[in-house]
Amino acid sequence: MSLIVDARDQEFCLYEMLNIQELFGTARYGEHSKEMFDMALELSRKITEEEMLPFYAEGDRVGAKLENGNVSVPECYKKIHRLMNDAGLFTMAVSPEAGGQGFPYVIDLAAREYYVFNMGFLLYPEASVGAAHLIEVFGTEEQKRKYMMKMYEGKWGGTMVLTEADAGSDVGNLKAKAVRMPDGTYRITGSKIFISGGDSDLFENIVHPVLARIEGDPSGTPGISIFLVPKYLVNDDGSPGRRNDYSITGIEHKMGLKGSATCSMSFGDNGDCYAELLGEERKGMRIMFQMMNEARIGMGLQGMGTASIAYLHALNYAKERLQGADLMNMQNPEAPRVPIISHPDVRRMLLWMKAHVEGMRALVYLCALAIDRKEAMEGEEAARWHGIMELLVPITKAYCTDMGFRVTELAIQVYGGYGYCQDYPVEQFMRDLKIASLYEGTNGIQALDLVGRKMTQNKGANFMNFLVEMNKTVARYKDRPGLADISRDVQDAINTLADMGMFFARCGKEGKFLVPISNAYPFLNLMGTICLAWLLFWQAGIAEEKLEAILAKNGVGAADKKRVNEFLREHRDGAFYHGKIMTARYYVKHVLPQASAIARSIKSEDLTCLEMLDESFAF
Amino acid sequence: MKIVVLVKEVPDMESKFKIVGDAKIDESQIAFKMNDFDEYAVEAALQLKEKFGGEVVIVSSGPDRVTKEVRQAFAMGADWGIHVSDPQIDEGDNFVVAGALVKAIESLGGVDLVMTGVQAEDDQAALTGVFVADMLNFSHCTNVVKIEVGADQKSLTINRELEGGLNEVLEMATPAVLTIQSGINQPRYPTLPGIMKAKKKRLDLKKAADLGVGAIGEAGSKTKFHKIFFPVSEHKAEIIQGDAKAAAKTLVDKLRNEAKVI
Numbered sequence A: 001m002s003l004i005v006d007a008r009d010q011e012f013c014l015y016e017m018l019n020i021q022e023l024f025g026t027a028r029y030g031e032h033s034k035e036m037f038d039m040a041l042e043l044s045r046k047i048t049e050e051e052m053l054p055f056y057a058e059g060d061r062v063g064a065k066l067e068n069g070n071v072s073v074p075e076c077y078k079k080i081h082r083l084m085n086d087a088g089l090f091t092m093a094v095s096p097e098a099g100g101q102g103f104p105y106v107i108d109l110a111a112r113e114y115y116v117f118n119m120g121f122l123l124y125p126e127a128s129v130g131a132a133h134l135i136e137v138f139g140t141e142e143q144k145r146k147y148m149m150k151m152y153e154g155k156w157g158g159t160m161v162l163t164e165a166d167a168g169s170d171v172g173n174l175k176a177k178a179v180r181m182p183d184g185t186y187r188i189t190g191s192k193i194f195i196s197g198g199d200s201d202l203f204e205n206i207v208h209p210v211l212a213r214i215e216g217d218p219s220g221t222p223g224i225s226i227f228l229v230p231k232y233l234v235n236d237d238g239s240p241g242r243r244n245d246y247s248i249t250g251i252e253h254k255m256g257l258k259g260s261a262t263c264s265m266s267f268g269d270n271g272d273c274y275a276e277l278l279g280e281e282r283k284g285m286r287i288m289f290q291m292m293n294e295a296r297i298g299m300g301l302q303g304m305g306t307a308s309i310a311y312l313h314a315l316n317y318a319k320e321r322l323q324g325a326d327l328m329n330m331q332n333p334e335a336p337r338v339p340i341i342s343h344p345d346v347r348r349m350l351l352w353m354k355a356h357v358e359g360m361r362a363l364v365y366l367c368a369l370a371i372d373r374k375e376a377m378e379g380e381e382a383a384r385w386h387g388i389m390e391l392l393v394p395i396t397k398a399y400c401t402d403m404g405f406r407v408t409e410l411a412i413q414v415y416g417g418y419g420y421c422q423d424y425p426v427e428q429f430m431r432d433l434k435i436a437s438l439y440e441g442t443n444g445i446q447a448l449d450l451v452g453r454k455m456t457q458n459k460g461a462n463f464m465n466f467l468v469e470m471n472k473t474v475a476r477y478k479d480r481p482g483l484a485d486i487s488r489d490v491q492d493a494i495n496t497l498a499d500m501g502m503f504f505a506r507c508g509k510e511g512k513f514l515v516p517i518s519n520a521y522p523f524l525n526l527m528g529t530i531c532l533a534w535l536l537f538w539q540a541g542i543a544e545e546k547l548e549a550i551l552a553k554n555g556v557g558a559a560d561k562k563r564v565n566e567f568l569r570e571h572r573d574g575a576f577y578h579g580k581i582m583t584a585r586y587y588v589k590h591v592l593p594q595a596s597a598i599a600r601s602i603k604s605e606d607l608t609c610l611e612m613l614d615e616s617f618a619f
Numbered sequence B: 001m002k003i004v005v006l007v008k009e010v011p012d013m014e015s016k017f018k019i020v021g022d023a024k025i026d027e028s029q030i031a032f033k034m035n036d037f038d039e040y041a042v043e044a045a046l047q048l049k050e051k052f053g054g055e056v057v058i059v060s061s062g063p064d065r066v067t068k069e070v071r072q073a074f075a076m077g078a079d080w081g082i083h084v085s086d087p088q089i090d091e092g093d094n095f096v097v098a099g100a101l102v103k104a105i106e107s108l109g110g111v112d113l114v115m116t117g118v119q120a121e122d123d124q125a126a127l128t129g130v131f132v133a134d135m136l137n138f139s140h141c142t143n144v145v146k147i148e149v150g151a152d153q154k155s156l157t158i159n160r161e162l163e164g165g166l167n168e169v170l171e172m173a174t175p176a177v178l179t180i181q182s183g184i185n186q187p188r189y190p191t192l193p194g195i196m197k198a199k200k201k202r203l204d205l206k207k208a209a210d211l212g213v214g215a216i217g218e219a220g221s222k223t224k225f226h227k228i229f230f231p232v233s234e235h236k237a238e239i240i241q242g243d244a245k246a247a248a249k250t251l252v253d254k255l256r257n258e259a260k261v262i
């Protein structure tokens, strides 16, 4: 059993639930097959388990270092970077025309799920591929030739340079300035902070996409342009030229992600920071927006993937750690010590983790597949799911990173005092994951995006389509014998969500916009919870049908519980499907009820948090 | 050089093993993978090919699912393969399987080297390689931890691992069979481009009859299978307390009179 990803659940999600095999029927992916994907995922598993996981703690303890203006990464990053780069993993979803491997995005994510927990390392290659992708889509032919190819080859790095001290969530407030030169290039001045991989010794050269304002352009987001700033200028023959005029002025000392250098950068101190415009002038934000869906789904993956490795580690620990006697034997001091997985409270934690991990996995893959379908297929169905994906992106980003974090925190709880100590990996999972609720738009900003933009996007049709799909799932499985009661709970929850949608619309009409705005985050949680209930119920429906068939095939009567359990203990697939049904049931009975509590609090229209005086918070 | 690598599929040892009727393991509950030792053999063959050119051909016998392991070797860089697929061969013992593999190798019309793992992780018989050598009438070396090939591409200098950290250095000539010990190299990871190409590489399917394998099934086997069982671990241990001299005396007494082993 892998301690990183439950490969059986991954397979279930991809092939039995989402039917990604339908991609094989498209022109774009006609050459692909499940066997090929299995090999790719196996490669990712193997390389992560053998080459990355053993050095996970070392990357954290050594950390990135800044000396004489140059960043060095932990030495152990260099070999794994070379191995993964040679295997082609970083460019898995990049189009073959640009030198990539051309896999669907959903399989790229499934492969990344194995190693995404190690973001301290991964930010270097991922930011590089992200920057190269920007050039692929918006760059000139010359920029592609000059920069993109080497970046996709893994020889050169890339970053994403947005944030300034006064421009974090409010990117539009940025002050970095660009001046146009007679030859059409630009010179940049300004200071940036929090730039991941702003420098490193992994690459021969680094190309920074930098957001700045051309002198004279309007303030706010409409005046922002995006520029390419190479570390070393590139001569016409491709050889490196002079070192560009910017410097690394510091790196942050952080809670986690310690191997990743989070750099402060100062551009143009000598007035000669060379830059090339990427795309058109004043289109900087629009360009960033086009990359947004993938970037945010990627954050959801970080939350889900880190939760997955934390859960599987906790499960493994709970099966091995002996502590206390069985509940039925508590009074007897001589009773044998049992593995802590026998204790009800530990089982509760494990099941909570399992349910969230598996629900989030389905959500992340569902979004990724919607992107693949839109690219590979035509027609209304693909467009509809793409719209649902757009709606769900802020939830995928925020809900998966927040719940993923809670899963890592619970993993520490399962480990007891040991989990708090660095001899065990779970505390690092938690520290490394915390960042995900902050960068790529804080989760508070995601909630505003959901309430202020996504709910009404496409005239509200995306939201309506989402409700329709959820209702269809309930209708499909509601009469299954094992699911009747939870199907009613899920249906109630969907109705609650529909009602909240109408409630917010009414608030908008009545000018009570402060109610949705100040409740944006609770609402995101409500919708995330209902979304996961839907996905887990959908999975339970499939699992129930398959389990029924397995029992029938093996002549096991479903009524005889004892016999069924005996059989399932020895039957791998049977036990798996049983687990899916139990997981959905647990979630619906023990987590989903929170959604109606949130709905009640929002509908009270109570605005205490706004009425509270700043002066009254503390004394 | 033309090199054949014999690859076997084995259960992942972390699988749940369930015995049915004293005779078989319930394979439906098991995950399979390439025998680790064979993976070293694939890597060793690929390294020779990189140095001397030629081709690496994978030969594997087993049910349909073994194509997964053959494609894995393709993704690492092997050129093409033969899948010997016949339930009647699978039912036979190592001798039967070796006979079938030999027929497949002979169908290639002259090879320089045959390589395979020193043993399979599952039955640990360490027989297939030497059977194959004998049937082909090739010289062979087992437990190989180092291979050097002379400029003529015919003379081999081989290190063979012995007990106690010793190596035996042998000279031999091709054609030969080498059974590869773990640690000889670090098998490469497949690459994604390799995986994409693997799908299109040639994999010939051969039945016993296609290859002219005569002795199959139980009839062709040299061993007779009795039963399979989990050994029972009996936690029987007695610790003799007290003064060492007296305890030793008690121990000898017990070994002689109770256990009757001395």
Ligand SMILES: Cc1cc2nc3c(=O)[nH]c(=O)nc-3n(C[C@H](O)[C@H](O)[C@H](O)COP(=O)(O)OP(=O)(O)OC[C@H]3O[C@@H](n4cnc5c(N)ncnc54)[C@H](O)[C@@H]3O)c2cc1C
Residues within 6 Å of the ligand: A159, A160, A161, A162, A163, A165, A167, A168, A169, A170, A193, A194, A195, A196, A197, A254, A257, A262, A435, A438, A439, A440, A441, A442, A443, A444, A445, A448
């Ligand atoms: C380790 C790390 C790596 C990073 N990597 C990069 C990188 O590679 N490139 C890059 O450009 N940036 C990077 N960042 C910056 C990151 O994107 C910002 O930290 C993030 O956008 C938040 O901005 P801020 O830190 O200034 O917080 P602030 O904007 O000050 O936010 C503080 C709090 O106020 C809330 N808030 C702010 N405005 C509003 C509002 N209008 N309504 C409601 N709530 C609001 C936020 O949700 C948050 O809770 C990185 C940051 C870190 C810590």
Ligand SMILES: Cc1cc2nc3c(=O)[nH]c(=O)nc-3n(C[C@H](O)[C@H](O)[C@H](O)COP(=O)(O)OP(=O)(O)OC[C@H]3O[C@@H](n4cnc5c(N)ncnc54)[C@H](O)[C@@H]3O)c2cc1C
Residues within 6 Å of the ligand: A321, A323, A324, A325, A340, A343, A344, A345, A346, A413, A414, A415, A416, A417, A418, A420, A421
């Ligand atoms: C920083 C630190 C400081 C400490 N300081 C001290 C100190 O000064 N003095 C001292 O004596 N000790 C100290 N401890 C030890 C601390 O009190 C123990 O770690 C704690 O009691 C938990 O025990 P454990 O770590 O063995 O976890 P375990 O007992 O193995 O628990 C693991 C998990 O199983 C659960 N579990 C265990 N048994 C049951 C049960 N019967 N029913 C339900 N759930 C169960 C637990 O709730 C937990 O989630 C310290 C620990 C740390 C990490």
